[in-house]
Amino acid sequence: MSTKSHTRLCRFAALIVVAAVTATAIAGPSSAKAKQAKQGRAKNVILFIGDGMGPAQVEASAFKAFGQKRDEKGNPMKLSFEQFPVMGYLTTFAANSFVSDSAAAGSALACGKKTDNGMISVLPDGKPMRSISEIARAKGRAVGVLSSVALNDATPSCFYAHCGSRGNQDAITSQIFDAPVADVLMGGGIVRKTWTDDKIRTEAEKAGIKFFTCGNFSQITSASTGDAKVLGYFDANDNKQLEFETSRTAGSNEPSLVQMTAVALDLLKRNPKGFFLMAESGSIDWACHRNNAPQAIGEALELDRTVAQTLEFLAREKMLDSTLVIVTADHETGGMTIPGPYKKILSAGDMPDVQFSTKGHTGMPVFVWARGPGSELLRGKNDNTAVFDAMAAALE
Ligand SMILES: [Zn+2]
Incomplete structure (x- = not known):
């Protein structure tokens, strides 16, 4: 040179x-x-959490839906969220344990910091952390929190409450009324402790929150006008969850996660500044704790339908490009694997062979899929706190 x-x-x-x-x-x-x-920034942020939905739970569901079928390009068939342009995986450990519970993992997703198992959006020393719901609210967005299990179960609680113990549902429930963060809060039941339906109804009335149960679920969108907040739990047989999709009784008036999410989106879209919505399938975790693969797959496929329907909603409302959509899990439950079938082709509708290695949670990383503004931040391997980082940055 x-x-x-x-x-x-x-x-x-x-x-x-x-x-x-x-x-x-x-x-x-x-x-x-x-x-x-x-x-760029997002007007809306939607976070779907499949509780306990590790890689095997997702793929067993895709195999049940499609078998070994391929699309016209020769690629394996994909669930709605498997088609998102960004994909990564997340470590899920808690501050004080390699294996996380739903409280610590929910806190990491909601607040971006690690805490101890059992804690609801507070640091290990008990100090409250600012959640994505509170940030969204401060920025003028409407806030929705949904779960297919009890609305004061650990995961949803992390998105509207702060509490040193997930078992202290009395304190968590009080926060629904004392300092309401969510405009729409719905679930498949509620853990009452010392609360009663009457007390909940009275407190809701005092706080200006409209209260719904199975009987008037269909009237939510027409009955709620203006800024009135909505609280609902739909639990006909009081088992703290929407009925499992695989055993839903004909004529049940409990809504599905698909129906609950559709109603929430219709309410949240009324805010011209946008919204944050967290929708959880808690039932996947419950099924995996029982090592019940058909139930777990049934619920994961319900989450898939919920995501597909949400994308249709966003396209219809011309909000697809201005909405960050994330689908992930808080942790894996059951240590699920798919050992078979061997020497047999799997067709659509067939159950793959599924085995579990524990009745508890595991430290398996979980998948994350994302689309829309800010989604790139979730590509590759990250810690679960990255989900909060991406959502908070998108709401800047
Ligand atoms: Zn969980």
């Missing part, structure tokens, strides 16, 4: 360095935020 061209090259390199330093100065120390700025 000549001296002249070497000098030119050095100058060029120096220019690049200057440009890079300037870019860093403008973007600040957080490369996540810099990337986010490039991608």
Whole structure:
């Protein structure tokens, strides 16, 4: 190389360095935020959580739905969220344990920081953490929190309450009325402890919250006008969950997760500034704790339908490009694997062979899928706190 061209090259390199330093100065120390700025911001953020839905739960469900069928391009058939452009996986450990419970994992997803098992959106020392729901609310968005199990179960509670113990549902329930964060809060039941339906009804009335149960589920959208908040639990047989999809009784007036989510979206879209919605299938976890594969798959496929229907809603409302949609799990439950069938083709509708290795949770990483503004942040391997980071950056 000549001296002249070497000098030119050095100058060029120096220019690049200057440009890079300037870019860093403008973007600040957080490369996540810099990337986010490039991608634009989201009007709405929707987080779907399949509780206990590890990789095997997802893939067993896809195999049940499609078998070994391929699409016209020769690719394996995909569930609605498997078609999202961004995919990654998340570590799920808690601050004080490798294997997480739903409280610590829900807190990490909702607040972006690790805490101990059993704690609801508070740090290990008991200090409350600011949740994504509170951030969304402060930024003028409407907030929705849904679960197919009790609305004061650990996962949903992390999105509207702060409590040192997931078992203290009395305190968690009080926060629904004392400082309401959610505009729409619905579930497949409620753990009452010292609360009664009458007390809940009275407190809701005092707080200006409209209260719904199975009997008037169909009237929610017409009965709720203006800014009135909505609280509902739909639990005809008081088993703290919407009926499992595989054993839903004909004529049951409990809504499905699909129906509950449709109603929530219709209410939340009324806010011109946008909304944050967390919708959880808690029943996948419950089925896996029982090592019941058909039930778990039935619920995961219900979550798949819920996501598909939500994408249709967003397309209809012309909000597909302005909405960050994330689908993930809080942790894996059951240590599920798919050992078979061997020497047999799997057709659509066939149950793959499924085995469990525990009745509890495991430390298996979970998948995450994302689409829309800010979704790139979730590509590859991340900690579960990255879900909060992506959502918070998108709501900036
Ligand atoms: Zn969980």
